[in-house]
Amino acid sequence: xxxxxxxxxxxxxxxxxxxxxxxxxxxxxxxxxxxxxxxxxxxxxxxxxxxxxxxxxxxxxxxxxxxxxxxxxxxxxxxxxxxxxxxxxxxxxxxxxxxxxxxxxxxxxxxxxxxxxxxxxxxxxxxxxxxxxxxxxxxxxxxxxxxxxxxxxxxxxxxxxxxxxxxxxxxxxxxxxxxxxxxxxxxxxxxxxxxxxxxxxxxxxxxxxxxxxxxxxxxxxxxxxxxxxxxxxxxxxxxxxxxxxxxxxxxxxxxxxxxxxxxxxxxxxxxxxxxxxxxxxxxxxxxxxxxxxxxxxxxxxxxxxxxxxxxxxxxxxxxxxxxxxxxxxxxxxxxxxxxxxxxxxxxxxxxxxxxxxxxxxxxxxxxxxxxxxxxxxxxxxxxxxxxxxxxxxxxxxxxxxxxxxxxxxxxxxxxxxxxxxxxxxxxxxxxxxxxxxxxxxxxxxxxxxxxxxxxxxxxxxxxxxxxxxxxxxxxxxxxxxxxxxx
Numbered sequence: 001x002x003x004x005x006x007x008x009x010x011x012x013x014x015x016x017x018x019x020x021x022x023x024x025x026x027x028x029x030x031x032x033x034x035x036x037x038x039x040x041x042x043x044x045x046x047x048x049x050x051x052x053x054x055x056x057x058x059x060x061x062x063x064x065x066x067x068x069x070x071x072x073x074x075x076x077x078x079x080x081x082x083x084x085x086x087x088x089x090x091x092x093x094x095x096x097x098x099x100x101x102x103x104x105x106x107x108x109x110x111x112x113x114x115x116x117x118x119x120x121x122x123x124x125x126x127x128x129x130x131x132x133x134x135x136x137x138x139x140x141x142x143x144x145x146x147x148x149x150x151x152x153x154x155x156x157x158x159x160x161x162x163x164x165x166x167x168x169x170x171x172x173x174x175x176x177x178x179x180x181x182x183x184x185x186x187x188x189x190x191x192x193x194x195x196x197x198x199x200x201x202x203x204x205x206x207x208x209x210x211x212x213x214x215x216x217x218x219x220x221x222x223x224x225x226x227x228x229x230x231x232x233x234x235x236x237x238x239x240x241x242x243x244x245x246x247x248x249x250x251x252x253x254x255x256x257x258x259x260x261x262x263x264x265x266x267x268x269x270x271x272x273x274x275x276x277x278x279x280x281x282x283x284x285x286x287x288x289x290x291x292x293x294x295x296x297x298x299x300x301x302x303x304x305x306x307x308x309x310x311x312x313x314x315x316x317x318x319x320x321x322x323x324x325x326x327x328x329x330x331x332x333x334x335x336x337x338x339x340x341x342x343x344x345x346x347x348x349x350x351x352x353x354x355x356x357x358x359x360x361x362x363x364x365x366x367x368x369x370x371x372x373x374x375x376x377x378x379x380x381x382x383x384x385x386x387x388x389x390x391x392x393x394x395x396x397x398x399x400x401x402x403x404x405x406x407x408x409x410x411x412x413x414x415x416x417x418x419x420x421x422x423x424x425x426x427x428x429x430x431x432x433x434x435x436x437x438x439x440x441x442x443x444x445x446x447x448x449x450x451x452x453x454x455x456x457x458x459x460x461x462x463x464x465x466x467x468x469x470x471x472x473x474x475x476x477x478x479x480x481x482x483x484x485x486x
Contacts, residue, residue: 021073023107028066028089030118035066037158038145039091045072050080092143093160118158120189125153125169127200136171171196212252213276217243218285233260266366268316288367290314295371305351306376310360313344319364328357354378
């Protein structure tokens with residue numbers, strides 16, 4: 001068998017066992033376009049049996065927005081499969097419609113409209129204390145829809161506009177009936193409030209007093225704190241009670257005054273005071289005890305090195321705290337554990353090669369705090385220190401003075417050796433010339449010349465005696481003879 005035949009067989013086999021899938025979005029509305037909640041949906045299609053065209057079924061109901069979404073698939077090979085999808089929608093208030101669609105690659109959006117008009121209805125269930133009751137089951141008579149109240153004690157229905165209706169609610173073996181005559185118009189919807197004869201707050205001796213404080217106790221994260229013991233201090237008398245599953249507890253008294261409420265939780269006594277003079281409802285959420293006071297850095301002597309500091313306080317000194325420094329790098333983060341010093345500071349030393357942002361996470365077994373990002377800048381390295389004086393280029397003044405000193409010393413010794421007037425004159429001329437050149441180089445000629453001193457009047461020289469004149473003449477003759485010799 002050739003390669004071409006093998007490829008052809010593979011393609012044929014793949015086509016033979018291909019399947020399809022379909023997304024269906026259904027919307028049901030009344031005659032005015034309002035959502036038709038509770039419409040029954042039935043979808044039939046071929047699912048996996050090649051000999052049947054409707055072995056797959058999917059049923060459901062539209063939600064409060066009148067919507068129902070379905071996903072179906074067919075695994076029958078192409079040569080046997082059927083792409084027909086039958087959708088039937090009916091409503092308990094009347095009306096039914098059936099459609100047949102063909103499966104395709106795009107989601108199908110099917111809209112159904114019913115020939116009736118609905119109106120929204122809200123049922124509110126309250127306890128004896130007037131608090132909302134959750135999980136109360138509510139039925140509407142004549143239809144197969146039942147709902148349970150939420151945390152706000154309410155459940156929503158759709159009823160025929162202008163038509164009478166009735167129903168009942170059950171909770172903890174208590175049943176309360178209602179009908180359309182009790183409905184009131186509130187915020188564009190009919191509303192019925194049901195008083196269920198049950199107590200949401202556990203009954204205790206305090207709850208029978210004239211003044212009652214109904215207290216809802218919440219955890220740090222806002223969730224109800226159930227089964228928690230609460231202590232009350234009222235005019236020196238102590239009492240206690242435990243919260244129920246909803247975090248509720250009550251305190252009652254016959255007189256007004258300050259009430260101290262204390263809760264021992266998370267190794268700490270949380271306390272709050274209430275001034276009560278009439279019955280009221282209050283909420284007590286445990287505050288966070290761990291507090292971030294500061295997050296900063298201090299530059300180290302070493303270039304681009306920092307000491308990162310976070311100051312965190314917690315009145316629970318016996319509860320250990322842990323810290324973690326996180327470097328916010330591009331694409332990934334790195335972290336390192338850090339400890340706390342005796343002053344409550346979490347510190348870490350960091351040297352950076354580029355600008356870097358860091359955060360700290362500080363936690364104990366009950367709470368945690370996270371700082372905002374702190375940016376550590378990077379600065380280019382400083383240039384090396386200036387060259388020492390020994391390596392400086394020689395100054396022109398120093399050069400000039402050195403040359404002058406050298407020539408003067410050399411000329412002095414040359415004059416001593418030669419001991420002749422002509423040599424002395426030549427050396428003196430050379431020294432004078434170089435001195436002028438050097439002084440010009442160093443700018444000495446620009447300096448202010450000192451005022452010449454007035455010479456004292458010359459005294460008339462005494463005439464030399466004859467002997468002295470003869471000695472001097474003899475010396476000059478000897479010098480001239482020596483100069484004349486080769």
